[in-house]
Amino acid sequence: MENIFKPKFFTVLRSGIDRKQLTNDVFSGVVVGLVALPLAIAFAVASGVSPDKGLITAVVAGFIISLLGGSRVQIGGPTGAFIIIVYGIIEQYGVDGLIISTIMAGVFLVLFGLLKLGTLLKFFPHSLVVGFTSGIALVIFSTQIKDAFGLSVTKVPSEFHAKWLTYFSAIDSINYTAVLVTVATILITVFARRLTSKIPGAFLSIVIITPLVYFLKLDVTTIESAFGSIPSSFSITVPSIEIGQLQHYIGPAITIALLGGIESLLSAVVADGMIGGKHRSNTELIAQGIANIVTPFFGGIPATGAIARTATNVKNGGRTPIAGMVHAVTLLLIMLFLGQWAKLIPMACLAGILMVVAYNMSEWRSFVAILKGRYFDILILLTTFVITVFFDLTLAIEIGVVLSALLFMKRMADISDKRIDNIVDSDVIENYSDLPAALKIYEISGPLFFASARRYSEAIEEIGLRCEVLIIRMRHVSFIDQTGLHNLKDTLRMLSNKNITILLSGGNAEIKEEIKQFELTKFVPDAFIFDSFNDATQKAVELLKE
Numbered sequence: 001m002e003n004i005f006k007p008k009f010f011t012v013l014r015s016g017i018d019r020k021q022l023t024n025d026v027f028s029g030v031v032v033g034l035v036a037l038p039l040a041i042a043f044a045v046a047s048g049v050s051p052d053k054g055l056i057t058a059v060v061a062g063f064i065i066s067l068l069g070g071s072r073v074q075i076g077g078p079t080g081a082f083i084i085i086v087y088g089i090i091e092q093y094g095v096d097g098l099i100i101s102t103i104m105a106g107v108f109l110v111l112f113g114l115l116k117l118g119t120l121l122k123f124f125p126h127s128l129v130v131g132f133t134s135g136i137a138l139v140i141f142s143t144q145i146k147d148a149f150g151l152s153v154t155k156v157p158s159e160f161h162a163k164w165l166t167y168f169s170a171i172d173s174i175n176y177t178a179v180l181v182t183v184a185t186i187l188i189t190v191f192a193r194r195l196t197s198k199i200p201g202a203f204l205s206i207v208i209i210t211p212l213v214y215f216l217k218l219d220v221t222t223i224e225s226a227f228g229s230i231p232s233s234f235s236i237t238v239p240s241i242e243i244g245q246l247q248h249y250i251g252p253a254i255t256i257a258l259l260g261g262i263e264s265l266l267s268a269v270v271a272d273g274m275i276g277g278k279h280r281s282n283t284e285l286i287a288q289g290i291a292n293i294v295t296p297f298f299g300g301i302p303a304t305g306a307i308a309r310t311a312t313n314v315k316n317g318g319r320t321p322i323a324g325m326v327h328a329v330t331l332l333l334i335m336l337f338l339g340q341w342a343k344l345i346p347m348a349c350l351a352g353i354l355m356v357v358a359y360n361m362s363e364w365r366s367f368v369a370i371l372k373g374r375y376f377d378i379l380i381l382l383t384t385f386v387i388t389v390f391f392d393l394t395l396a397i398e399i400g401v402v403l404s405a406l407l408f409m410k411r412m413a414d415i416s417d418k419r420i421d422n423i424v425d426s427d428v429i430e431n432y433s434d435l436p437a438a439l440k441i442y443e444i445s446g447p448l449f450f451a452s453a454r455r456y457s458e459a460i461e462e463i464g465l466r467c468e469v470l471i472i473r474m475r476h477v478s479f480i481d482q483t484g485l486h487n488l489k490d491t492l493r494m495l496s497n498k499n500i501t502i503l504l505s506g507g508n509a510e511i512k513e514e515i516k517q518f519e520l521t522k523f524v525p526d527a528f529i530f531d532s533f534n535d536a537t538q539k540a541v542e543l544l545k546e
Contacts (some may be wrong), residue, residue, distance in 0.1 A: 068283075102295070126482045229343050
């Protein structure tokens with residue numbers, strides 16, 4: 001158990017934190033708290049619950065995830081990915097059903113960690129992740145049309161097509177003041193970073209627009225008119241649980257657990273690349289599970305690691321879990337002492353913020369890049385995307401995983417019938433011991449696809465950090481899928497940032513073309529990509545002499 005569950009916070013405490021880093025962590029925590037304030041409220045409202053539920057989740061879950069998690073810089077709380085799940089659960093099972101489903105999801109996440117499944121969740125293909133992430137972004141955007149345009153709609157259907165039919169039927173009720181508030185919010189949120197990097201755009205838009213709406217008495221819906229006041233206290237909520245009904249919540253709970261696990265580990269991996277660290281995936285899953293078990297009793301909703309807030313934490317100097325705890329305390333103080341002002345926030349303002357969030361999480365560049373790639377990746381991407389938007393996220397993940405496995409098996413069967421006859425190396429130097437110590441060589445000995453990409457990337461990173469020049473031999477790489485390209489690009493970026501020179505040798509024509517299309521040449525210029533290993537070696541030796 002000790003090897004499975006080792007929170008980073010206690011590791012950091014044992015190693016000690018200097019005063020300067022503590023100051024940086026406190027400052028970063030306050031900034032992230034300000035970033036999280038409008039997002040927590042907006043995610044809760046879009047999910048169909050009151051604004052305080054989002055704040056409670058960010059406070060309780062955010063603190064627990066930082067205290068017990070396996071990442072130094074992970075920020076936990078409600079995220080956009082859960083909006084359509086939470087909305088659907090509440091619509092079908094009510095608030096008690098959401099509480100039970102979230103607690104069960106927490107139990108599943110703890111079990112995932114104890115069973116050491118943290119590494120397995122990383123094997124989801126990149127095209128699948130982009131498919132359901134882009135689908136979720138489109139659904140989130142569609143949920144905000146009512147508030148963004150101030151439409152007079154009593155109830156918005158949960159189905160995507162029915163939602164848009166309802167919007168079009170209410171087109172005559174557009175509130176142009178609400179539209180103006182939405183547009184102003186989007187512009188401030190997007191362009192604020194050009195004026196200041198210290199104050200988050202979403203927070204700045206609320207600070208500017210809310211007083212204007214209040215003092216000018218503009219005719220738009222606010223949090224208070226839609227939900228009433230924001231409570232400035234916590235209360236324990238115990239759902240009525242009927243043991244015979246628990247089987248109904250297994251499906252929603254697994255969906256929350258899978259999505260929460262995937263998103264938190266993706267966020268932790270991104271953070272690792274930013275700080276040059278290494279998270280503990282199973283510890284992270286257990287912490288996420290505990291947070292989701294505890295938070296619902298305070299009235300919270302599902303929580304996970306938040307990529308955008310985690311990145312904000314890193315960019316502002318946060319390097320220990322203390323920053324995440326300060327972020328939670330900051331939100332608690334705001335909730336306790338400034339709740340009476342938060343209730344004045346216009347719903348159109350929150351809609352504008354969520355539209356920006358939806359755009360940022362859409363990953364449209366990755367979406368387009370995959371559409372230019374292999375047939376298999378395109379099929380997984382579009383299938384997952386369409387099912388997420390028009391049917392159900394749970395079904396999308398299930399079908400996406402099964403389809404990925406089937407296509408992988410077909411690929412392996414196809415490859416077994418092919419001979420790798422495009423090796424152009426001749427008179428290869430096989431005695432690596434004759435080479436300079438500052439030069440290292442790593443050979444990828446098979447296809448670079450979603451099941452092997454992380455293993456290869458970690459090996460390349462480990463070897464690359466021990467040298468000045470690294471040659472990656474690719475003579476036996478028969479293909480690279482989108483996950484392989486994505487992971488390889490991240491690894492090359494990290495090594496390049498540490499001034500390690502990388503050379504590629506021996507890849508076939510198709511792989512070289514994919515390397516160029518995926519813009520890996522930003523980190524390995526064309527002049528450092530060789531057909532012959534001899535040429536690559538000679539160039540590497542020349543670079544070391546220079």
